[in-house]
Amino acid sequence: MNSKYLYLKRFFDFLFALIGILLLVPVFIPIIILLKFTAEGEIFYRQERIGKSMKSFYILKFATMLKNSSKIGHGSLTVRNDPRITKAGVWLRRTKINELPQLWNVLIGDMSFIGPRPLLLKGIGMYSEEARLKIVSTKPGITGIGSLIFRDEEKLVTIYNEKGYDSKEYYQLYIFPFKGQLESWYITRQSFLLDFKILFATFWSVLTNQINFIFRLFPSLPNRPEILTQNYLLKLKKI
Template sequence: MQRLLDIVLSGFALLVLSPLLLPVMLALRLSGEGEVFFVQERIGRGGAPFGLYKFATMLKASPGIGTGTVTVKDDPRVLPLGRLLRKTKLNELPQLLNIFMGDMSVIGPRPQTRRCFDAFPVASQAQIVKVRPGLSGIGSIVFRDEEELMHASTEPERFYDEVIMPYKGSLEEWYVAHRGLRTYLASIFATAWVVLFPKSSLVWSLFPGLPEPPQALAGVV
């Protein structure tokens, strides 16, 4: 049922959003480095790598500069138009193609680069690869402003590896253990809700039993 909904929802969204996607593609082609799409290898179901589509928002050489595949707030590698696309999450829309093709689901653990996937605890990794990664999911809803959290740390990469990813791993484990139609539909609703109301705490009442954040994240997620 979830795969059927993925096909229907992603196909419908691509059709409805085409009047928005086409101007964005044209604007990217005429600005920045002239790149429209950025395809990055991510870890998918079963631990197999796949190419994840995004609109190009950063310098092509970004993976080899600065913090690599980890993006921080006000990252200098982000192109001017890219800042708008990232802020509005429009840069993620090409992943509808990944969903339609079966690499991803609408809801699931966010697909990570190898470097970021390896930052998950081993137990979390083993659970995460049991399902298709998602355009959104419990981890994404809770960590809706991850770059801001890292910016507030004096050691952003260490904070990412030692605080964010272990907790995010426990959230993704919770999703895998509780996946089903109810969680799928509730997660879609919660995603739309936090886009409109970023400070909302709805996720905690909508999904009772979520792992509690560690002390370092208390009150900020």
């Protein structure tokens, strides 16, 4: 991988994360107050994730779920209209504002703006060995090609679960293999131009709530299996 690209990427990550934090202080303050005086008073959510070279770190987000939510309901899986999500959390998750505290993770060097999504240790273990080695060779990102394509992941899992099928099996057999292909695609093509296009696509998908344009923007992406589309899942028979 080009060392100049990596050094410049880290420089711009630090610079824009610092600028972003300073500019967003007026946004953060009312959100902090809102979270402090609603639900259970939790402001930030910290969870151990796996980063570059399998180094663990704690990802930072605004709290959107009840305390100990990982031990109730669907555990580590989140579905649409999940009762563990707080009222404020619904809005924060829909707008992706809950992800903004990760600017701190970028600032201190645990993450980058663009890269594979940081996962739990058990999540990393669900990738093939080839995909896993590629994914942990670079820093995880706030957004990335995998995050973009699976923007509707919660909805897919919810539909599959409502049809009576095993959500964990869906992840293992279909979601993670394709995510591994997507992240590998990015890692073998990393460049400033690609990072800029992914950043643009992220903003556009938030504004339009659309993801189909991504395959037109990146025509060399691996083909998305039909079972990872809402239309296919809606046609599945219930069991």
